[in-house]
Amino acid sequence: MKKPTVELKLPILPNMELIATQTAEVIARHMNLTEDQSGEISMALIEACINAFEHSKTDSNVFIHFLIEEDSLVMKVIDQGIGFDKTKVEIPKIENKIGKEERKRGWGLQLIQELMDSVEFESNSDGTTVTMKKNIKH
């Protein structure tokens, strides 16, 4: 049987990531996820959407696919921007930011990786796909 899938197309406008989190909350309820799991999924989704909005440097829409599986939820955030090199993204540490000139932002990838069970990045000059998986422990 084909796995249930929900797809969203978001324009790059302020706070559009909240549409994605509202959808994620409905899916989380459908899957009987805990409040903690639901919050983690929404937070990771917010950060992936913001990265797509801010760093893709394009006016194209951002696509979000939710794949509902028996024992996991997979979310793909897809942009058609200029891509990025993940190896050049430094792991942020607050000790390096407080009282220093370093900008305080740059936490998105770190949060996504901490909150999800697995994260994959595929990126080239045609765009970036972030695939995030949350294993469901019923």
Add this chain to the structure above:
Amino acid sequence: MSSFIKSTKEANQIVIIETDGYLNNEGGEAISAICYEKIKGGQHKFLINMAGTKVVNSIGVSILIEIIEKLQEVDGKIGYYNLAPIVAKTFNIMGLTKYSTVFATEEEAVGAL
């Protein structure tokens, strides 16, 4: 005042800011505007009641890091209470809990800050 700021009050020389809604860049800037104004007025202790903020993003939370940095210059403190579990977890991952404190209640926060 931004609609993100539900109220402000003072207790025991602590400025208590109650938020309502999404802590994004605009929400963070609304908090920082109040804090910086109060710091200029000589106040150095702040509490954020986040009962009405169930959703945050890292840009908004980064502005709290800027406030922590500013408070270090004046030997000030900031704390938070009524955090949703995911907000507390986000603060922990980003390291805010190394430089500021999460409290369970206003009573506990006012007594400890």
